[in-house]
Amino acid sequence: MTPGYDQLVRLFKSLPGLGFRSAERIVLHLLVEKPEKLNQFIEQLHDSAGLIGPCGSCGNLAEGDHCSICxxxxxxxDSICVIERVPDLFAVERSSAYRGLYHVLQGKLSPLRGIGPEQLNLSSLDKRLKEGSVKEVILALGNDLESEATCHYIQEEIVGEQNIKVSRIGFGLPSGGGVTFADEMTLKNALESRRALDFS
Incomplete structure (x- = not known):
């Protein structure tokens, strides 16, 4: 193997969800089996990186200031569904059970990993809620301790005394599970069976 080949495999292996064998298959496909796709792949990646960025309102992917959903x-x-990451938004959209707006936090609170409120997309959520049109905030986060802490923070510090209903999905999501990998029916049931939160 050449150093260039090894470096490419290592780069692809560093991507989420790719192990060594998958990374090796991709590199061989682009270099040996379908080299004509390589330039197309590079050009598209370069063009997309220049076009796609976060939505200025919700944090979803957008080609411009705002995403197609906003x-x-x-x-x-009337409602905003708060989710951890963009793939969670895609998963909820596939379920066709929700037709409101979204807000992508880009993570969840995790003091052990040094992730506090300042590292999350919370200030823009606060701004959106203070505009006064939202009647319900749906917290569609995973079923783990960090998600619970994030939900508690949002209800106490972001929603606070505002006259906004706060609900949480959870029906059908396994303990420790997230939204991204749940199937459409599970997410549909989770949204339809959401419960109002009460941390008092």
Whole structure:
């Protein structure tokens, strides 16, 4: 093997969800089996990196200032579904059980890993809620201690005394499980069976 080949395999292996064998298959596919795809792959990656960024409102992927969901006039603006990451948003959308707006936190509170409120997309959520049109915040986070702490923080510090209902999905999600890998029916049931939160 050449040093260049080894470096490419290591780079692909560093991506989420790819082990050594998967990374090796991708590198061999691009270098040996379908080399004509290599330049197309590089150009598309470069072009997309320049076009795609976070939505200025919710944090979803956008080609411009705002994402297609925030710009969709047919969405229900009374509710905001708070999720951890963009793949969670995609999973909820696939379930077709929710037609409101979203807010992507880009993580969850984790003092042990040095992730506090300042590292999350919380200030823009606070700003959106203070605009006054939202009636319900749906917390669609995973079923673990860090998610519980994040939900508690949002209800106490972000929603606070505002006259906004706060609910939490959870039905059907396994302990320690997240939203991204739940199937559509489980997410549909989780959203439809959400419960109001009460930390008092």
């Amino acid at each position: 710009l969709d006039e047919n969405r229900d603006t």
